[in-house]
Amino acid sequence: MRQSPRPPPRPGEKFERLTVQSIGVRPVHGRRQSVAVCLCTCGLLCEVPVAALRRGAQGTRSCGCLRREKASALGLRLKYGRAKALARKRARVEAKQLRAEWYPSEAA
Numbered sequence: 001m002r003q004s005p006r007p008p009p010r011p012g013e014k015f016e017r018l019t020v021q022s023i024g025v026r027p028v029h030g031r032r033q034s035v036a037v038c039l040c041t042c043g044l045l046c047e048v049p050v051a052a053l054r055r056g057a058q059g060t061r062s063c064g065c066l067r068r069e070k071a072s073a074l075g076l077r078l079k080y081g082r083a084k085a086l087a088r089k090r091a092r093v094e095a096k097q098l099r100a101e102w103y104p105s106e107a108a
């Protein structure tokens, strides 16, 4: 077993929106994984695997708000009404499917 030669991120180190608060180890799927507790610029604390922080441009650089903001900015400008209409339609279809599934068992 080889350990990563790179030292873990230090508290105070920044990864775009995330500032490392502390480093810990937690078991993930039976293995010990290094995680960094990070404070995002949006004010949320989140736990990010150290490996994900190190992935550079493809890595984790926010608590998730970066992606949410991008999606909602696109949605608001281009497709808000349509997305809403699609969601409503989907909800109706799902409700219909649920009724179809549950009605027989309720009647039995």
Ligand SMILES: [Zn+2]
Pocket (backbone or CB within 6 Å): 017, 040, 041, 042, 043, 044, 062, 063, 064, 065, 066
């Ligand atoms: Zn955030």
